[in-house]
Amino acid sequence: MTATDLPQKLQEILRPKLRFLAPSAEVPMDEDLGKLGLDSMASIDLLMEIEQQFGVQIPDELMTADTFATGSHLQAVIEKLI
Amino acid sequence: MPSNTSTLPFLSPSELDGLEAAWCIAEYVREGARRWPESIYFRDGSQELTYAETWRRICSIAAWLSRQGIGHNDRVVMVTDNRIETVLLFFAVAQIGAISVILHPQIKPEGLRRILSQTEPKLGLLDSATAWLREEFRETSLVWVGCENEGCHFADLIAEEEPPVVPYPGLKIDPAFLVFTSGSTGTPRGVILTHDNVRFVSAAIQARLPYRAEDRVAIFLPLSFDYGLYQVFYAAIRGASIFIGKPEHAGPELLRILAAQEISVLPGVPTLFGGLIKMQRYRPVPLPKIRIITSTGDHLPQSYIASLRELFPQALVYPMYGLTECKRVSILLPDELDAKLESVGRPLDGTEVFAVDDDGKRLPPGVTGELCIRGPHLALGYWRAPEETAKRYPVLDGTRVLRSGDFGSVDVDGFLYIHGRSDFLIKHKGHRLSPAEVEEEACLIPGIVAAGCIKDEAKDLLCLFVSVSESSLGESQIIQALSVKLEPAKVPNRVFLLPELPKTGNQKIDRKALRAIL
Numbered sequence: 001m002t003a004t005d006l007p008q009k010l011q012e013i014l015r016p017k018l019r020f021l022a023p024s025a026e027v028p029m030d031e032d033l034g035k036l037g038l039d040s041m042a043s044i045d046l047l048m049e050i051e052q053q054f055g056v057q058i059p060d061e062l063m064t065a066d067t068f069a070t071g072s073h074l075q076a077v078i079e080k081l082i
Numbered sequence: 083m084p085s086n087t088s089t090l091p092f093l094s095p096s097e098l099d100g101l102e103a104a105w106c107i108a109e110y111v112r113e114g115a116r117r118w119p120e121s122i123y124f125r126d127g128s129q130e131l132t133y134a135e136t137w138r139r140i141c142s143i144a145a146w147l148s149r150q151g152i153g154h155n156d157r158v159v160m161v162t163d164n165r166i167e168t169v170l171l172f173f174a175v176a177q178i179g180a181i182s183v184i185l186h187p188q189i190k191p192e193g194l195r196r197i198l199s200q201t202e203p204k205l206g207l208l209d210s211a212t213a214w215l216r217e218e219f220r221e222t223s224l225v226w227v228g229c230e231n232e233g234c235h236f237a238d239l240i241a242e243e244e245p246p247v248v249p250y251p252g253l254k255i256d257p258a259f260l261v262f263t264s265g266s267t268g269t270p271r272g273v274i275l276t277h278d279n280v281r282f283v284s285a286a287i288q289a290r291l292p293y294r295a296e297d298r299v300a301i302f303l304p305l306s307f308d309y310g311l312y313q314v315f316y317a318a319i320r321g322a323s324i325f326i327g328k329p330e331h332a333g334p335e336l337l338r339i340l341a342a343q344e345i346s347v348l349p350g351v352p353t354l355f356g357g358l359i360k361m362q363r364y365r366p367v368p369l370p371k372i373r374i375i376t377s378t379g380d381h382l383p384q385s386y387i388a389s390l391r392e393l394f395p396q397a398l399v400y401p402m403y404g405l406t407e408c409k410r411v412s413i414l415l416p417d418e419l420d421a422k423l424e425s426v427g428r429p430l431d432g433t434e435v436f437a438v439d440d441d442g443k444r445l446p447p448g449v450t451g452e453l454c455i456r457g458p459h460l461a462l463g464y465w466r467a468p469e470e471t472a473k474r475y476p477v478l479d480g481t482r483v484l485r486s487g488d489f490g491s492v493d494v495d496g497f498l499y500i501h502g503r504s505d506f507l508i509k510h511k512g513h514r515l516s517p518a519e520v521e522e523e524a525c526l527i528p529g530i531v532a533a534g535c536i537k538d539e540a541k542d543l544l545c546l547f548v549s550v551s552e553s554s555l556g557e558s559q560i561i562q563a564l565s566v567k568l569e570p571a572k573v574p575n576r577v578f579l580l581p582e583l584p585k586t587g588n589q590k591i592d593r594k595a596l597r598a599i600l
Contacts, residue, residue: 019561020561065330
């Protein structure tokens with residue numbers, strides 16, 4: 001896992017969880033993930049998948065609605081952890 | 083009983099007060115401020131308000147509302163994130179005899195427009211989350227929370243000095259607020275709850291599941307959903323404290339917030355508990371304070387009950403059943419869980435539930451029919467919808483009943499069992515929706531000829547069946563198009579294309595036949 005793979009990998013994880021996004025569209029990284037169809041239950045699955053795929057553990061203080069608000073917030077948090 | 087009423091002693095106004103002809107829900111706070119002034123009533127993680135300070139602010143806001151010429155039976159519409167300010171305005175509106183309408187912050191402009199034209203509010207409340215809806219309030223004065231650049235700011239409603247108490251001008255049988263919910267058609271309907279409805283049902287619920295003064299109750303459900311809102315009444319009866327959280331906190335961080343806020347009472351819907359169970363299994367957090375878990379809004383599966391009892395052994399789990407039209411129908415007690423598997427409990431004390439057949443005749447115990455409810459908790463009806471009100475609240479054998487629309491039975495001990503929802507209402511993710519609402523929106527999408535919406539209860543999925551005239555229309559396009567028009571919980575999880583939809587004899591979509599396809 002290198003830093004350059006991260007955005008691509010995150011796109012792949014996010015894409016199937018955003019049911020309100022047009023099928024072929026890229027995930028807009030600054031858009032509110034809730035508006036793209038991520039509900040609280042799906043964000044729990046997202047957390048688990050991110051931790052497994054990137055081999056990280058998101059610490060308690062970063063486990064906030066803000067971290068899960070947008071793709072770029074998530075990316076920033078993951079970058080700090082890998 | 084004296085035979086001649088003229089011999090009855092004359093009652094002075096203060097004695098009439100004793101009869102509480104004019105009781106209003108703001109009395110909960112006034113009484114709380116008298117009994118436990120220094121106890122914390124509200125906290126949200128950044129601020130705390132005592133009962134005394136809450137009452138002072140409510141009086142101040144009530145005085146401001148009166149100065150604006152807002153009074154008895156006027157409507158005030160609030161569209162905000164869950165926040166303390168909304169609850170303060172809500173109580174102040176009650177105190178001046180006006181009617182609150184709290185709406186979901188994710189409401190779409192189309193839905194909001196329909197509600198505003200029905201309610202014609204004198205005042206609206208918006209915050210930064212809902213500022214984009216301001217155009218819909220062109221003809222209404224607005225108060226803003228947390229938007230410094232906008233006109234009238236919420237903080238300006240609260241005076242420094244001791245405010246006068248504006249006397250409540252109505253009767254206890256008057257409307258206190260409307261809760262908008264899906265009607266049997268696609269049009270949203272405002273259920274009219276009176277001050278007395280709230281008082282009866284809150285006392286009856288507290289008799290069954292008593293909160294304590296030291297309890298900290300968490301609200302993660304939207305305040306637009308009556309089960310979230312009513313927590314503020316239950317807490318005030320006991321002097322307990324409310325943590326006002328937001329629905330988006332009910333994800334990965336939920337456990338952490340519950341621990342940090344030392345939450346002891348957690349009301350929720352099955353979806354919220356599903357997430358809680360998943361997270362607690364994945365990364366457990368000690369939650370020694372959790373004492374009461376209550377679930378409503380949808381069927382709480384036995385597997386969830388078992389998991390909750392295993393993960394939180396010190397907590398009491400209360401499955402419940404209710405509908406906005408009477409707030410709460412029944413509560414199952416923790417020590418009844420094992421003997422009455424799958425039951426939603428006994429009706430509240432002072433109320434009655436029975437099943438009826440297709441002709442409205444009462445059925446004997448154990449026989450399934452549409453559940454009907456009787457009692458002082460029955461709402462007045464739907465706002466400005468006399469026909470729908472008469473249909474849902476018919477008079478049977480001389481008394482007014484509520485037809486729940488749900489099919490179930492009552493056993494010999496009086497315990498209720500729900501066997502199926504009616505065709506005109508779906509409960510999904512703790513939200514109530516009408517299939518007609520989803521179908522109407524679907525049919526507005528160019529290329530869709532007909533649509534039928536049902537829920538796959540086994541998989542917990544909302545399913546839409548459509549026939550299309552354009553072969554290019556696919557599942558994901560339709561879901562995406564609907565997500566712009568409908569609140570997230572009302573957007574179907576799956577869309578299936580059919581050459582033609584099954585119809586009933588009178589040319590309506592046959593939802594039973596659709597269910598058979600699943």
